[in-house]
Amino acid sequence: MAITRRELISTVAKAGVPAAVAMTVGAESLHAETESIPIPSAAVGLLYDASICIGCKACVSACSEANDTPADTRGDDLHQAPSDLNDLTRNIIKLYKPEDGSRSSFVKRQCMHCLDPACAAGCPFQALHKDPETGIVSWTAEECIGCRYCTITCPYHVPRFQWKGFNPRVTKCELCSQRLEKGLEPGCSSVCPTGAVIFGPRTVLLSEAKRRISKNPGRYYQERVYGETDNGGTQCLYLSRVPFEKLGLPELGPESVPARTLRWQRRLYQYFALPALLYVGLVQVIRQRLKGHEQEAHEREKETGLRAQL
Amino acid sequence: MSTATIGNAPGTTNEGRWERAVPVYGFPVVNGFFLALVAMTLLAFALTAYRELAGLGPVSGMNDAYGWGIWKTFNVMVLTGLGSGAFAVGIAAWLFKRKRLHALMRMALLTSFLAYACGLLLLGIDAGRPWNFYWIVFPWKWNMHSPLAEVAICMSIYAMIPLALENIPVVLERLWYFDSRLRPGVERMERGLHKFFPWIIAAAYLLPGMHQSSLGALMLLAGERVHPLWQTPFLPLLYLGAATFMSFGCVAGTTMLCCVVWKRVMDMEVLDEAARITAWLIFGWLGLRLLDILFRGALGTAFHADRFAGVFWLETLLVSVGGWMLYRSVRNHDTRMMFLGYVLSSAGGMIYRFSPTTLAFRPNPESLYFPSTIEVLVALGFICMGVAAFLLVVKRFGILPAPIQEWHDMASYFRFRRPYIRWTGYFKYGFFGENEPTDSD
Numbered sequence: 001m002a003i004t005r006r007e008l009i010s011t012v013a014k015a016g017v018p019a020a021v022a023m024t025v026g027a028e029s030l031h032a033e034t035e036s037i038p039i040p041s042a043a044v045g046l047l048y049d050a051s052i053c054i055g056c057k058a059c060v061s062a063c064s065e066a067n068d069t070p071a072d073t074r075g076d077d078l079h080q081a082p083s084d085l086n087d088l089t090r091n092i093i094k095l096y097k098p099e100d101g102s103r104s105s106f107v108k109r110q111c112m113h114c115l116d117p118a119c120a121a122g123c124p125f126q127a128l129h130k131d132p133e134t135g136i137v138s139w140t141a142e143e144c145i146g147c148r149y150c151t152i153t154c155p156y157h158v159p160r161f162q163w164k165g166f167n168p169r170v171t172k173c174e175l176c177s178q179r180l181e182k183g184l185e186p187g188c189s190s191v192c193p194t195g196a197v198i199f200g201p202r203t204v205l206l207s208e209a210k211r212r213i214s215k216n217p218g219r220y221y222q223e224r225v226y227g228e229t230d231n232g233g234t235q236c237l238y239l240s241r242v243p244f245e246k247l248g249l250p251e252l253g254p255e256s257v258p259a260r261t262l263r264w265q266r267r268l269y270q271y272f273a274l275p276a277l278l279y280v281g282l283v284q285v286i287r288q289r290l291k292g293h294e295q296e297a298h299e300r301e302k303e304t305g306l307r308a309q310l
Numbered sequence: 311m312s313t314a315t316i317g318n319a320p321g322t323t324n325e326g327r328w329e330r331a332v333p334v335y336g337f338p339v340v341n342g343f344f345l346a347l348v349a350m351t352l353l354a355f356a357l358t359a360y361r362e363l364a365g366l367g368p369v370s371g372m373n374d375a376y377g378w379g380i381w382k383t384f385n386v387m388v389l390t391g392l393g394s395g396a397f398a399v400g401i402a403a404w405l406f407k408r409k410r411l412h413a414l415m416r417m418a419l420l421t422s423f424l425a426y427a428c429g430l431l432l433l434g435i436d437a438g439r440p441w442n443f444y445w446i447v448f449p450w451k452w453n454m455h456s457p458l459a460e461v462a463i464c465m466s467i468y469a470m471i472p473l474a475l476e477n478i479p480v481v482l483e484r485l486w487y488f489d490s491r492l493r494p495g496v497e498r499m500e501r502g503l504h505k506f507f508p509w510i511i512a513a514a515y516l517l518p519g520m521h522q523s524s525l526g527a528l529m530l531l532a533g534e535r536v537h538p539l540w541q542t543p544f545l546p547l548l549y550l551g552a553a554t555f556m557s558f559g560c561v562a563g564t565t566m567l568c569c570v571v572w573k574r575v576m577d578m579e580v581l582d583e584a585a586r587i588t589a590w591l592i593f594g595w596l597g598l599r600l601l602d603i604l605f606r607g608a609l610g611t612a613f614h615a616d617r618f619a620g621v622f623w624l625e626t627l628l629v630s631v632g633g634w635m636l637y638r639s640v641r642n643h644d645t646r647m648m649f650l651g652y653v654l655s656s657a658g659g660m661i662y663r664f665s666p667t668t669l670a671f672r673p674n675p676e677s678l679y680f681p682s683t684i685e686v687l688v689a690l691g692f693i694c695m696g697v698a699a700f701l702l703v704v705k706r707f708g709i710l711p712a713p714i715q716e717w718h719d720m721a722s723y724f725r726f727r728r729p730y731i732r733w734t735g736y737f738k739y740g741f742f743g744e745n746e747p748t749d750s751d
């Protein structure tokens with residue numbers, strides 16, 4: 001029953017030493033791959049300035065037109081007025097209006113196209129993936145198993161699952177990539193009458209946002225661009241006069257959600273080295289245990305005249 | 311080994327020493343309860359067919375905020391934890407040389423296999439696009455850093471290869487007794503299997519260790535939306551820890567229940583050992599959990615008057631009271647207290663593993679999820695399928711541990727009381743009393 005010292009030492013040596021080696025190897029290779037998230041070479045995105053949006057919702061209908069989705073009139077069978085993003089709605093305008101009468105604001109919600117997207121980090125077979133050039137996060141039907149993990153992981157609650165039908169799809173903004181290929185702008189930015197949402201390369205959008213902030217001191221919340229560093233940086237950027245949290249953009253810190261939460265997971269499974277070494281160690285220990293066990297079973301077999309069982 | 315004194319006067323041997331796995335004989339497989347289980351299973355299958363046509367929305371309470379319902383969060387994430395017996399009991403028996411626990415091994419392997427099989431089947435039904443599961447055989451398609459890929463791949467491989475192979479000896483044994491003409495073949499297969507056993511058993515400990523912890527890692531990506539009492543970098547380790555003590559509870563508790571139902575002798579040596587290990591696993595787990603909460607500074611939220619604090623105290627209370635009862639029950643071999651300890655601690659562990667996805671999940675915007683009737687019926691149906699399969703297997707295969715006398719009783723039962731039942735083959739292998747000639751004579 002008790003483990004002798006000799007066995008303990010040999011067990012620790014057999015399983016522990018390789019494990020320790022693997023840990024250090026894994027940890028070092030992780031340091032090399034430092035936390036800075038690469039920005040795609042041709043990263044494009046949207047800049048939405050909530051302070052000039054008039055809430056006309058032209059972008060909402062333009063979005064469904066551009067993506068060839070039927071207008072979502074499920075509310076009253078008449079108006080295209082979805083209450084939130086859903087399986088037919090990739091883009092929506094919402095209104096934040098506090099009851100105490102302080103400043104209200106419209107907000108346009110669509111995929112943020114994070115630099116390190118949590119949805120793609122969790123997607124088991126890479127149905128959601130980030131384009132290495134444009135950085136657009138898109139969904140492919142062929143790889144999706146419909147697990148709905150993306151709806152859990154996305155900190156902005158963007159991907160939506162189609163709950164009806166035998167062949168459900170995941171719906172999210174893909175920056176109208178089919179229009180971009182034709183040299184057109186995304187549906188939403190092409191129709192915006194006030195220029196509240198503009199499309200362009202991320203670097204251009206970022207400098208434009210900073211220009212607006214410096215031109216109008218005191219106008220924008222915290223004088224910062226949401227998405228410059230938030231959640232490791234996003235390709236869709238926001239400017240607002242009300243706190244971002246009120247618009248459904250949580251304060252996530254400068255580190256991306258996957259980098260922050262899966263650090264240990266990634267370290268332990270680096271190159272699969274630790275599990276592989278652990279496996280070899282386990283095989284050695286169990287081989288030795290089996291020998292003793294079989295011998296005991298054999299003796300017992302002779303004693304009782306019955307076939308060994310347990 | 312045989313100088314145990316539990317339940318006996320010092321110096322005498324342990325009369326009830328479990329050393330054979332004896333089928334439950336003398337009880338029919340088909341009875342009212344079994345038929346009810348089968349009916350529930352068939353109903354679940356019919357509803358499943360409807361779900362495949364109609365989609366998930368019409369049959370379940372899942373919505374955009376709660377993308378995961380009880381099929382995943384209870385039947386898979388909780389019940390496979392309860393069915394990790396092959397992992398926890400196996401590690402205690404093989405790696406830590408708790409040799410007496412080998413008596414419980416077949417129960418552990420069977421319950422694990424059934425829990426995993428039913429869980430995985432329901433996982434396939436819960437997936438919206440299950441036909442794309444075939445990517446599982448193309449490793450370059452795996453997202454190696456995704457906890458869910460880890461769970462899906464590792465769990466299927468584990469249940470289909472190491473766990474299934476570990477259960478094969480029981481089937482081979484049945485064939486060995488079934489017909490003497492099968493024996494050379496069976497023995498050859500057994501020898502072949504034994505050659506690979508170290509590799510199979512090692513995989514059967516590595517893989518569950520990986521996916522039972524990755525089940526916890528699933529909710530790490532949800533970040534702040536999981537209440538701070540649960541959301542911690544130690545979530546994978548805590549999930550794994552909960553799986554170990556819950557599965558000990560499941561294996562030992564089910565064995566005790568079977569002993570009561572089918573009037574078997576309990577071997578207090580084995581049960582005390584299991585209870586002692588479970589109690590210490592629970593104390594270690596509780597310590598880690600409370601220290602983690604303390605160091606993250608989340609303890610304050612446990613005293614708010616909300617549902618989160620309620621769930622937290624309920625689960626902590628159940629686990630700690632269960633652990634304490636297990637610890638106490640060892641002292642005077644109190645089986646009643648021991649069983650209750652297993653039930654309470656496992657229930658607490660189940661609530662713990664259920665919470666991060668459901669009870670302590672705070673989607674933004676706040677929304678509610680309650681499983682629909684069809685959803686509950688399907689979940690129940692798949693549990694009933696496992697229970698029905700368990701009842702069938704323990705009555706037809708040598709699973710349940712028993713003293714050696716039970717084996718001889720069974721052999722003489724089939725020899726003298728049911729001479730027309732020949733297919734068991736057991737009537738030839740036993741000690742049939744003083745005046746009976748045995749095979750060796």
